[in-house]
Amino acid sequence: xxxxxxxxxxxxxxxGFIWPSYLIVGLxxxxxxxxxxxxxxxxxxxxxxxxxxxxxxx
Amino acid sequence: MAIANPCLPWLAxxxxxxxxxxxxxxxxxxxxxxxxxxxVRIMYVHVPSAWMALFIYSVMAIASLVAVIWRHPLAEIxxxxxxxxxxAFTFCALVTGSLWGKPMWGTWWxxxxxxxxxxxxxxxxxxxxxxxxxxDDPARGRRAAAILCLVGFVNVPIIKFSVEWWNTLHxxxxxxxxxxxxxxxxxLWPLLIMALAFKLIYLCLxxxxxxxxxxxxxxxxxxxxxxxx
Numbered sequence: 001x002x003x004x005x006x007x008x009x010x011x012x013x014x015x016g017f018i019w020p021s022y023l024i025v026g027l028x029x030x031x032x033x034x035x036x037x038x039x040x041x042x043x044x045x046x047x048x049x050x051x052x053x054x055x056x057x058x
Numbered sequence: 059m060a061i062a063n064p065c066l067p068w069l070a071x072x073x074x075x076x077x078x079x080x081x082x083x084x085x086x087x088x089x090x091x092x093x094x095x096x097x098v099r100i101m102y103v104h105v106p107s108a109w110m111a112l113f114i115y116s117v118m119a120i121a122s123l124v125a126v127i128w129r130h131p132l133a134e135i136x137x138x139x140x141x142x143x144x145x146a147f148t149f150c151a152l153v154t155g156s157l158w159g160k161p162m163w164g165t166w167w168x169x170x171x172x173x174x175x176x177x178x179x180x181x182x183x184x185x186x187x188x189x190x191x192x193x194d195d196p197a198r199g200r201r202a203a204a205i206l207c208l209v210g211f212v213n214v215p216i217i218k219f220s221v222e223w224w225n226t227l228h229x230x231x232x233x234x235x236x237x238x239x240x241x242x243x244x245x246l247w248p249l250l251i252m253a254l255a256f257k258l259i260y261l262c263l264x265x266x267x268x269x270x271x272x273x274x275x276x277x278x279x280x281x282x283x284x285x286x287x
Contacts, residue, residue, distance in 0.1 A: 012096035017161050021154040022085075025103045028146050029259055036266045043273040050280040 059132075059272065062265045069265070073258035080255045083248035091245075098245065100158040105233075106253040108151035110260060111179060112214055114144035118186070119211040122204035132268075134200040137207060138190050139267035143260055145183035152176060163227055171220035172228035175213060182210040196278070 011018045084102035091098035118140045124133040155173070156166045167173065186203050193199035216223075221230040233239045239246055 011099070012090065014095065014097045014161055017097060017157045018099050021100045021103055021157045024153050024157075025107060025150045028150050032143065032146050032263060033266075036263060036270060040266060040270045040273070043270055043277060046277050047273050047280070050277060050284070053284070054280060 059265075059268065063269070066262065066265050069258065070262050073255060073262055076251060076255040076258055080248060080252040083251055087244075088248045089244055094162060097158060097161050100154055101245075102248050102252045104151060104154040104158055105249060106256040107147045107154060108176070109253055110147035110256050111144060111151050111176065112217060113257070114140050114147060114260060115179065115183070115207075115211070115214055118144065118207050119214070122207040125200070125204045126208070134197075134204060135268055135271045136264070137186075137204060138200055139264055139271055140260075141183055141186045141190070141203075143263050143267070145180060145187065147256070147260075148176065148180040148183055152180060159227075168227050170226040170228060171224035172217065172226050175217045175220050179210075179213055179217060182206070182213060186210075196275070 090096045118137045121133040121137040190199045190203040
């Protein structure tokens with residue numbers, strides 16, 4: 001399997017440039033996704049609470 | 059949004075599948091370059107990121123134009139939701155470009171026309187985000203940001219043609235150019251699949267973030283109604 005070979009991970013001696021590129025892009029996209037989803041969850045909770053309060057008042 | 063919400067899980071699934079396929083092609087199935095050897099693999103994340111930086115800004119400019127002319131509220135929200143995604147992809151393009159530049163050009167950074175104009179694009183994205191949230195009234199913030207976005211659009215053709223107008227260290231276009239791509243199919247396919255995956259990532263993030271903005275607006279309205287008693 002090619003993934004197990006050290007030549008794959010060393011990337012012809014450029015591992016220090018190639019892997020950080022993929023890692024940074026992955027981290028930035030994943031970070032933005034996690035932030036957006038967690039903000040959505042907290043907004044959903046807040047909205048449900050406010051709507052509940054509004055119903056009680058009505 | 060009523061159509062977008064039920065589509066989101068399927069879109070997310072398609073995005074993951076496309077990303078896995080793209081990564082397989084980029085890291086395993088594509089050959090090393092005869093001049094740049096393995097470093098060419100940075101291209102498969104760098105170029106799609108740079109394309110997204112320009113694509114998202116163009117989407118924002120169209121949305122801002124619609125918002126300014128027809129006062130469509132969803133257009134303003136689309137522009138607001140897009141800005142952090144565009145900033146993230148521009149950041150990725152700058153950092154991966156730097157990581158590619160060091161082994162190939164011998165420098166992390168150079169103040170040439172392409173790199174500088176992309177850095178300016180990154181700052182415009184940040185300014186758009188700051189301006190949107192700078193006003194107590196979110197509608198005014200979004201309107202001011204729409205004007206900034208339209209003025210800043212002048213930078214998009216500058217970025218695209220910077221490699222032709224000026225003598226830059228950055229290479230000229232090899233995919234989107236007259237006469238067809240000058241890149242071999244073994245490298246073009248991974249690039250296009252990764253570009254498609256990045257477009258799908260943008261679409262998923264855009265739906266999630268627009269949904270968030272709509273919920274935030276409803277929270278603001280309910281809170282204001284409660285304060286009024």
